[in-house]
Amino acid sequence: MKTETAPEAPAASPAEPRPPARVLPVWANPRLGLLIVIAALVVLFSSLTPAFLDPRLTLAPLQADISVYVVVGLAQLAVLSLGHMNMAVGRMAALSTFAMGLVYDRLGVPLLVGLLVGLAVGAGIGALAGLLIAKTGVNSFVVTLALDFGLLGLVTILYTWATGGVSFAVQPSGLSALRFDTFADYCTGEVCGPRIPLVVPIAVAAALGVGLLFRHARLGREILMTGSNTVAAELSGIPTHRRIVAAHAVSGLLAALAGFLLAANNGAFSANIGESFLLPSFLAPVLGGTLLAGGAVSVLGTALGATLTQVIYKGLNLLQFSLEELKLYIGLVLLAALSLDRLRAVIAERRAVSTS
Amino acid sequence: MRSLVRTNEFTLAVIAALGFAALAVATDFNLLTAGTLDAFLRFLALPIVIGLAQMVVLAVGQMNLSVGVLTGFCAVASGWLMIDAGLPAPIAVLAALALGATVGLVNGLLVIFTRINGFIVTLATMTILEGLRYGVNGTGTYQGYSPGLREFGQASLAGVPVVFLLAVAIAVAVALFFRRTVPGRHLLASGGNPFAARLSGISNDRALVLAHTLSGLLAGFAAVIVVAAFGSVNASIGDDLLLPSFAAPIIGGVALAGGMISVTGTVLAAFLVRLVDVSQSQFDINRRWVDLIIGAVVLGAVLLGQFRDKLSGGQR
Numbered sequence: 135m136k137t138e139t140a141p142e143a144p145a146a147s148p149a150e151p152r153p154p155a156r157v158l159p160v161w162a163n164p165r166l167g168l169l170i171v172i173a174a175l176v177v178l179f180s181s182l183t184p185a186f187l188d189p190r191l192t193l194a195p196l197q198a199d200i201s202v203y204v205v206v207g208l209a210q211l212a213v214l215s216l217g218h219m220n221m222a223v224g225r226m227a228a229l230s231t232f233a234m235g236l237v238y239d240r241l242g243v244p245l246l247v248g249l250l251v252g253l254a255v256g257a258g259i260g261a262l263a264g265l266l267i268a269k270t271g272v273n274s275f276v277v278t279l280a281l282d283f284g285l286l287g288l289v290t291i292l293y294t295w296a297t298g299g300v301s302f303a304v305q306p307s308g309l310s311a312l313r314f315d316t317f318a319d320y321c322t323g324e325v326c327g328p329r330i331p332l333v334v335p336i337a338v339a340a341a342l343g344v345g346l347l348f349r350h351a352r353l354g355r356e357i358l359m360t361g362s363n364t365v366a367a368e369l370s371g372i373p374t375h376r377r378i379v380a381a382h383a384v385s386g387l388l389a390a391l392a393g394f395l396l397a398a399n400n401g402a403f404s405a406n407i408g409e410s411f412l413l414p415s416f417l418a419p420v421l422g423g424t425l426l427a428g429g430a431v432s433v434l435g436t437a438l439g440a441t442l443t444q445v446i447y448k449g450l451n452l453l454q455f456s457l458e459e460l461k462l463y464i465g466l467v468l469l470a471a472l473s474l475d476r477l478r479a480v481i482a483e484r485r486a487v488s489t490s
Numbered sequence: 491m492r493s494l495v496r497t498n499e500f501t502l503a504v505i506a507a508l509g510f511a512a513l514a515v516a517t518d519f520n521l522l523t524a525g526t527l528d529a530f531l532r533f534l535a536l537p538i539v540i541g542l543a544q545m546v547v548l549a550v551g552q553m554n555l556s557v558g559v560l561t562g563f564c565a566v567a568s569g570w571l572m573i574d575a576g577l578p579a580p581i582a583v584l585a586a587l588a589l590g591a592t593v594g595l596v597n598g599l600l601v602i603f604t605r606i607n608g609f610i611v612t613l614a615t616m617t618i619l620e621g622l623r624y625g626v627n628g629t630g631t632y633q634g635y636s637p638g639l640r641e642f643g644q645a646s647l648a649g650v651p652v653v654f655l656l657a658v659a660i661a662v663a664v665a666l667f668f669r670r671t672v673p674g675r676h677l678l679a680s681g682g683n684p685f686a687a688r689l690s691g692i693s694n695d696r697a698l699v700l701a702h703t704l705s706g707l708l709a710g711f712a713a714v715i716v717v718a719a720f721g722s723v724n725a726s727i728g729d730d731l732l733l734p735s736f737a738a739p740i741i742g743g744v745a746l747a748g749g750m751i752s753v754t755g756t757v758l759a760a761f762l763v764r765l766v767d768v769s770q771s772q773f774d775i776n777r778r779w780v781d782l783i784i785g786a787v788v789l790g791a792v793l794l795g796q797f798r799d800k801l802s803g804g805q806r
Contacts, residue, residue, distance in 0.1 A: 219609075272792050273746045275553075279736055280792070284785030287778040294778075416613060426607045458725070462621025468614040469600070476604050 164423035164475050168438040171471075172445055179449035186452055189329045194316055196448045197330060201337035202395045203440040206411050207418025208344050209388035211436050214419055215348065216361040216381050217428020218274035222263065223415045224408030225285035226386045227393030230256035232292050234394060235302035235403030245308040253390045259285075260386020264379035274382075293405040301404030312398040333395050340391060345433040347384070357381045362429030417443050417464070421471055442467075498743035501794070502758040509765045517772050528651055530768055535657035535715050537760040540731050541738025542664050543708035545756050548739055549668070550681040550701040551748025552608035556597065556616035557709050557735050562728025563623040564590045564713030569632030569723040572639075579636035586717070587710040593619070594706015598699035608702075624725045633722035643718030653719050658757075660711055665753040667704075677701055682749025737763055737784060741791040762787070 179186040186192055206223065213220045220226075234252035237243050243251075263281055267274045293300055317327025347354035359367040360374045360381075368374050392411065397403045420426070421442060422435020443464060450460050514521040521527065540557060547554040567589055568582040577585075593615065600611045645652045668674040680687040680697035688694055712731075717723055740746070741762065742755025763784060770780045 266789070270793055270796050272796060275746060276736075276740055276792055277789065279733065279740075280785045280788040282785070283733060283737070283781050283788060287780065287782030287785065290778040291782070413613065413617065416610070420610055426609060456624070458621055458624030460621070461617045462625070465614045465617030465619075465621065468617065469611075472606050472610065472614070473604050476606060 164421075164478075165432065165435050165438055167471075167474070167478070168421065168435065168442055172438065172442050175442070175445050175449060179445070179452065182449075183452050186449060192448065192452065194329055194331050196444060198333050198395075198399050199448070200441050200444045201331070201333045202392055202399060203414050203418060203444055204337045204437050205340050205388055205392040205395060206415045207422075207436040207440045208340060208433065209385050209392060209411075210415035211419045211424055211431050211433065212344065212381055212385040212388060213274065214424050214426060215354075215357050215428060215431045216274075216378060217426065218267065218361075218378070218381070219278060219426070220260075220263070220382070220385045220389075220415075221275060221278040221412065222259075222282035222285055223385065223389045224411035225282050225289060226256055226259050226389040227396070227408035227411060228289045228405065229259060229285055229292075230386075230390030231393040231397050231403050231407045232289055232296075232405075234397070235304065236296055238306040238403070239296070239302045239304040243306075245306045245312075248306060249394055252394055253387050256390025256393070257383045257387040260389070261379050261383035263386070264382025267382065268375040268378040289405055300406065301402045304403070305401070309398055310401065313401050333398055336391070336395060340388060341433055341437055344384075344388070348431050348433065353377070353380060358429055358431070414440065414443060417468060421468065423475065499752060499754045499758065502742065502755055502762065506758050506761050506765070509762065513765060513769055513772070516769075520772070521768070524649065528646060528649070530764065531654040532651040532719055533767075534760060534764045535651070535653040535719065536712055536731075537734050537738060537763060538657040538757050539660055539708055539712040539715060540735045541742070541756045541760050542661060542753065543705045543712060544735040545739040545742075545744050545751055545753070546664065546677075546704045546708065547608070547701050548744050548746060549677055549748060549751045550697050551684075551746070552601070552698065552701060553612065553736075553746075554594075554597065554702065554705045555609065555612040555732065556593070556619055557612075557705060558728040558731030559616050559619045559623060560590060560593055560706060560709040560728070561712040561716065561731055562723075562725065563593075563619045563626075564710050565716045565723045565727050566623055566626045566632070566725060568713065568717055569635060570626050572635040573632050574627075579639040582636075582717075583639070583714050586713045587707060590710025590713065591703050591707040594703040594709070595699065597706065598702030601702065602695040602698055608698075623728070627725065629725060631722050631724040635717075639718050640721050643715075643721065651719075653715050656711075656715065660708070661753050661757050664708075668751055668753070673700060678749055678751065680748075734760075734763060737788050741788055743791075759791075 176186075206227075209223050209226075210220055230252040233255040234248045237251050238245075238248045259281075263274075263278055266272070266277050266281075270277075290300075297303070312332050316329045316331050318329040320327055348358060356367070356372045357377045357380065359370070359372060360377045364374055367377075389408070389411070393407050396407050400407075418439035419431070419436045421439030422437070423432050424430065424435060446464060446467060447460055450463060455463075510521075517526075521530070540561065543557045543561075544554060564586040568586040571577045571582040571585055572579060597608075597612055597615055600606070600615070601608045604611070643653055647655060666674075668678060676687070676692045677697045677700060679690065680692055680694045681701075684694045687697070716727055720727075738760040739751075739756045741759035742757070743752045744750065744756065766780055766783055766787070769775070
């Protein structure tokens with residue numbers, strides 16, 4: 135689905151000696167499993183209801199949804215790399231989109247400027263969370279949970295103050311293009327683009343950026359080392375406090391971007407943006423094989439995990455399942471996927487042991 | 491005496507007493523009239539039990555994200571048993587408790603057999619339970635069930651609501667379980683240091699399963715309180731319980747890492763949160779300010795605890 139290379143999870147922090155890395159067989163790769171499941175579901179849904187392959191009504195909105203939730207998953211991934219959690223991911227998005235809506239509404243700035251303001255707000259609030267965690271040593275779960283409570287109140291109060299309601303009426307120019315247009319609407323002569331919504335490249339760029347950060351950038355590698363073994367990282371001269379702040383700032387920034395993408399898809403900057411982010415933010419990375427323990431991430435896995443959940447939502451939705459029923463199946467899929475993943479890892483490990 | 495004054499529970503008790511007194515004065519002692527006080531305590535029962543349900547899994551260093559939705563599911567299921575299946579109230583109550591404990595047991599078994607983080611397992615079961623909770627009766631509401639059960643929910647004993655007394659009794663039972671019984675001590679030992687616990691012959695797996703089962707059982711009790719005190723149940727019950735379930739134990743000084751609990755702290759913290767809630771309705775404050783305040787209180791409590799630890803660490 136996505137084009138970027140998979141940043142392979144570092145097997146262990148370089149600080150601790152390990153036995154020679156076991157190379158797991160190809161079939162034990164969770165990303166491959168996800169790809170197969172996605173393909174099987176697409177075949178299943180399109181045979182059950184031909185509407186699933188309708189490019190305008192199904193596939194284009196599906197890609198737009200996937201784009202949002204890939205970025206949501208990446209926002210969580212950024213702190214999972216540390217072994218932290220961001221329970222406020224949805225509310226950070228809400229606060230950032232409020233800031234975007236406010237500058238569009240009051241200052242009439244162009245689309246890009248407002249986006250940058252929102253990203254800065256997101257990064258700022260994320261950095262604040264990171265700072266609290268790093269300075270006090272309090273569990274990230276508690277800090278971001280408390281922050282979520284606080285922002286939940288703040289966002290509604292702010293919207294009531296600024297708009298007297300729950301959303302901004304403003305439509306910055308270019309927003310409706312992001313919402314409705316696909317590349318098929320832009321032609322040079324006879325050649326038109328594929329029917330891909332304009333928001334997709336933004337998500338792909340975000341995934342590429344995060345992938346490069348954790349694979350090649352010094353900052354990303356040091357964040358992963360901090361997540362893998364904080365003490366060892368500290369002893370190796372890594373400023374772990376600053377890396378914790380950085381990872382949370384990236385998480386806030388990506389949450390803000392996801393909020394912007396959702397606002398573009400909905401066509402409105404409203405207070406309920408981010409309400410549905412928390413569960414998918416964990417689903418995507420965890421399905422993709424990222425552990426909660428920290429020290430290892432998979433960007434490609436996250437993209438595939440987000441794709442899988444959105445394909446299930448869309449497919450069951452077309453088959454007239456209600457939203458609540460969908461949840462039942464999403465939960466079951468998550469449990470099944472995780473159990474299978476565990477089983478696969480155990481079998482692969484046993485084989486590796488018995489052959490060596 | 492000095493050691494008592496230094497405890498987190500003492501601080502909380504003082505804050506709770508001061509807050510209560512301040513609110514009583516600010517409302518011209520309206521808070522102390524029978525009707526207001528009765529409502530105050532009646533709706534304190536649910537936060538206490540839900541906080542304890544979260545606390546027992548925190549004791550072993552786990553989390554139970556499904557606790558709120560499980561409460562809703564058990565409540566709707568018992569409503570179904572009474573209205574649609576026509577069973578008597580006692581059976582519906584027992585069924586709600588059994589259902590809660592069973593789901594908790596499944597959570598625990600999933601955690602030990604798959605070795606997946608409890609956070610993720612309960613995230614998944616929470617999602618499944620949301621679907622099931624809705625599946626029982628769709629968007630419909632069950633009401634007009636067993637008059638006896640609803641009278642129990644509205645009854646008072648010497649001016650104190652019976653459901654509140656039930657919640658206090660449950661809290662005492664949980665406290666005794668952790669303080670006096672062997673499985674309770676094992677749970678804390680396993681949560682505090684799994685490795686040492688294993689060397690002492692304690693099964694960590696059994697502790698995990700027991701903690702999750704107890705958590706589910708307490709969610710079942712919370713469901714019974716909802717069914718009795720609210721007088722009607724629908725599929726939205728439990729949605730707003732997840733965050734309070736964490737707020738109470740965390741403000742109460744329970745460590746997320748496991749091994750350390752405080753029943754008194756959890757109960758007092760639930761009291762504090764209820765106090766904020768009541769002031770909101772008394773002074774007609776925007777509902778959203780309450781969330782903001784509770785968020786600040788949770789963070790403040792945690793920072794205070796950290797600060798205290800640092801101080802006592804320095805003195806040693």
